[in-house]
Amino acid sequence: GESVGLHLPTLSVQEGDNSIINCAYSNSASDYFIWYKQESGKGPQFIIDIRSNMDKRQGQRVTVLLNKTVKHLSLQIAATQPGDSAVYFCAEMDSSYKLIFGSGTRLLVRP
Amino acid sequence: GAGVSQTPSNKVTEKGKYVELRCDPISGHTALYWYRQSLGQGPEFLIYFQGTGAADDSGLPNDRFFAVRPEGSVSTLKIQRTERGDSAVYLCASSKDRVNNEQFFGPGTRLTVL
Numbered sequence: 001g002e003s004v005g006l007h008l009p010t011l012s013v014q015e016g017d018n019s020i021i022n023c024a025y026s027n028s029a030s031d032y033f034i035w036y037k038q039e040s041g042k043g044p045q046f047i048i049d050i051r052s053n054m055d056k057r058q059g060q061r062v063t064v065l066l067n068k069t070v071k072h073l074s075l076q077i078a079a080t081q082p083g084d085s086a087v088y089f090c091a092e093m094d095s096s097y098k099l100i101f102g103s104g105t106r107l108l109v110r111p
Numbered sequence: 112g113a114g115v116s117q118t119p120s121n122k123v124t125e126k127g128k129y130v131e132l133r134c135d136p137i138s139g140h141t142a143l144y145w146y147r148q149s150l151g152q153g154p155e156f157l158i159y160f161q162g163t164g165a166a167d168d169s170g171l172p173n174d175r176f177f178a179v180r181p182e183g184s185v186s187t188l189k190i191q192r193t194e195r196g197d198s199a200v201y202l203c204a205s206s207k208d209r210v211n212n213e214q215f216f217g218p219g220t221r222l223t224v225l
Contacts, residue, residue, distance in 0.1 A: 008151055032212075043115070043202050043216030044154065089153045096167045097209050098144065101153030 010106040019077040023090035023102045030092035035075045038087045085109045115217035123223045132188045132220045136205030146202040193224045
């Protein structure tokens, strides 16, 4: 079937290297941000979130950084694995609890 | 436990026909969301239910689109007089409530209008 992300920016990394995916968000009033991973034919899967009162949050192999001054989010994946290959979206939650997704980035992991 | 499920997984219809897409949220989740995802883009919000009522339907593109959640669980997205531009993946998500608002997504329904 068709694949999400055919026309998206692509980041290609070597297995074992670190990956950094960037995202700009639109609403300076947003106070909750999430990174999602989407594999072909599947719905978005939650990776990590961060609230606006923080500038960094770490999970297992993933770190999210938030720069409110320039409305920028980044997702860092340590020791990238083939299973990390997917399309990654950042999303902000607005005051009415709906998610506003950014444009995605396709991550390709080279063996 | 079971995640969000959506049926059908694929739907092919002809221009002008009526379609219904179904979403079964995670049991106990009071908030339910519909999104639409076109090829190469991120999901776009359509409508949000808190319980049985539509708390925010600002994302519905026009009056051909309608959604219901009569018993506060299963939701149906209804599209009348389908157009080729309606072709997309329709995603449903649920969250425990508005405060615990991590949204869990279903696999989506791929709608193709010929």
